[in-house]
Amino acid sequence: MPTWLTQWTAPPAPRPACPPLTHHPPPALCLPPPDPLPVPVPPPNPFPVPPPLPLLLPVHRVRLLSLHVQRFRNLTEVSLVPGAHATVAVGQNGQGKTNLLEAIYLLATLKPLRASRLSELVQFGAQGARVSGRFLLKGAEREIAVELAEGTRQAFVDGKKAASLEDYFGGVSVVAFTPDDLEVVKGAPEARRLFLDRAVFNRFPAYLRETRSYARALKSRNRLLKERAPEEVREAFDETLARAGARLWVRRRALVDEVAPRAQRAFASIGRTPLPPGYAYTPVGLPKGLDFAVAEEAALVEVLAAALRTRAPRDTERGFTSVGPHADDLTLTLGERSARAYASQGQQRALVLGWKIAEIENLELATGVKPLLLLDDVSSELDPERNAYLMEYVAASGAQVFLTTTDAGLVARAAGPDTLWLTVRGGAVTD
Ligand SMILES: Nc1ncnc2c1ncn2[C@@H]1O[C@H](COP(=O)(O)OP(=O)(O)O)[C@@H](O)[C@H]1O
Numbered sequence: 001m002p003t004w005l006t007q008w009t010a011p012p013a014p015r016p017a018c019p020p021l022t023h024h025p026p027p028a029l030c031l032p033p034p035d036p037l038p039v040p041v042p043p044p045n046p047f048p049v050p051p052p053l054p055l056l057l058p059v060h061r062v063r064l065l066s067l068h069v070q071r072f073r074n075l076t077e078v079s080l081v082p083g084a085h086a087t088v089a090v091g092q093n094g095q096g097k098t099n100l101l102e103a104i105y106l107l108a109t110l111k112p113l114r115a116s117r118l119s120e121l122v123q124f125g126a127q128g129a130r131v132s133g134r135f136l137l138k139g140a141e142r143e144i145a146v147e148l149a150e151g152t153r154q155a156f157v158d159g160k161k162a163a164s165l166e167d168y169f170g171g172v173s174v175v176a177f178t179p180d181d182l183e184v185v186k187g188a189p190e191a192r193r194l195f196l197d198r199a200v201f202n203r204f205p206a207y208l209r210e211t212r213s214y215a216r217a218l219k220s221r222n223r224l225l226k227e228r229a230p231e232e233v234r235e236a237f238d239e240t241l242a243r244a245g246a247r248l249w250v251r252r253r254a255l256v257d258e259v260a261p262r263a264q265r266a267f268a269s270i271g272r273t274p275l276p277p278g279y280a281y282t283p284v285g286l287p288k289g290l291d292f293a294v295a296e297e298a299a300l301v302e303v304l305a306a307a308l309r310t311r312a313p314r315d316t317e318r319g320f321t322s323v324g325p326h327a328d329d330l331t332l333t334l335g336e337r338s339a340r341a342y343a344s345q346g347q348q349r350a351l352v353l354g355w356k357i358a359e360i361e362n363l364e365l366a367t368g369v370k371p372l373l374l375l376d377d378v379s380s381e382l383d384p385e386r387n388a389y390l391m392e393y394v395a396a397s398g399a400q401v402f403l404t405t406t407d408a409g410l411v412a413r414a415a416g417p418d419t420l421w422l423t424v425r426g427g428a429v430t431d
């Protein structure tokens with residue numbers, strides 16, 4: 001780790017020194033050698049990180065060996081062999097750099113990185129898009145493909161239709177970091193839920209199925225509210241919704257419990273403020289006296305079911321469900337005050353950067369998987385020191401990383417001799 005990452009005191013101001021002793025006499029006006037600096041004593045870490053979870057398995061590094069993209073946004077046809085460690089896509093704005101990362105993200109998660117509809121990803125005028133790649137996953141090579149057509153997707157693993165999404169996910173883990181993430185503190189609660197859920201989904205693959213069950217149950221309840229269905233019918237649905245919702249609460253709580261202390265520690269290096277950061281998840285509508293931090297899942301089912309019952313008249317008026325994980329927020333604070341209201345833009349971005357670094361670290365420690373990293377043009381949004389921290393982190397992490405930038409100089413620290421440098425222009429990718 002470079003010393004500036006661990007240094008606790010400001011470096012001394014440079015001062016002119018006498019040249020090293022030679023057989024020539026030193027010039028008369030030079031300063032004597034500086035006094036030895038006191039050895040910096042690190043203050044006690046205010047954010048002790050939980051000890052690493054015992055890892056019984058070796059760490060598996062997700063590795064993309066080759067990528068083929070067809071008719072995906074403005075990328076008509078792209079084939080490449082990524083760098084073993086870093087691949088950097090350089091180009092002006094609007095050329096297709098983010099599209100390239102979006103294709104990789106889709107391949108790894110089946111979900112769009114920024115599109116709200118899958119159909120947006122298909123090239124204008126084309127019938128369908130295809131992204132495929134060879135991954136090295138837990139020592140085995142896997143050919144994975146995703147085809148998009150008419151708003152639906154189909155995944156293939158080694159040429160066979162993937163039976164379920166969880167089969168498909170056996171080991172592909174990816175952490176994306178985009179300028180939208182950097183805006184998340186200022187954004188709407190929905191953006192923060194997505195930000196949180198992406199981390200939960202990586203950590204607990206079953207979360208994908210669980211969020212779908214919850215979304216289905218929520219949709220049914222909302223429909224019943226709008227139709228003003230009889231109370232008994234709606235209450236029968238409330239039970240299912242409460243069970244599904246409590247599960248999402250527990251997953252999000254578990255993830256925040258793991259990531260928050262690490263994020264606080266990372267922030268201590270980049271926040272440039274003594275104010276402590278806070279990352280907290282507390283559902284809305286919990287009864288007073290319930291300690292969410294320790295509540296059993298069964299108790300949370302009861303609590304949510306009761307909240308749904310209490311709010312039923314109001315929800316019926318409005319035609320939607322006002323309590324549950326879909327209405328919650330991730331609370332980001334600095335010095336115990338709302339970061340959204342009081343933190344500077346740089347501090348807000350440092351809060352997000354701290355979280356992202358913690359998320360990557362935590363995945364590796366908790367699951368034994370070193371994820372693929374996709375960094376979309378974040379360097380231009382961070383100030384030089386924070387960008388340097390991130391680039392050093394990426395280089396030291398050993399993960400395979402894909403970076404996009406308009407200015408190659410900004411990401412140079414993350415690159416090594418085996419980096420693949422790509423130029424993206426008008427949807428064409430060349431090396
Ligand atoms: N479905 C699509 N078909 C064709 N081109 C698209 C599609 N969606 C977006 N684009 C084009 O992609 C370009 C933006 O690409 P993007 O990857 O965001 O650029 P950047 O290099 O700035 O990251 C724009 O020119 C946009 O018109």
Ligand SMILES: [Mg+2]
Pocket residue numbers: 094097098099376377
């Ligand atoms: Mg872009």
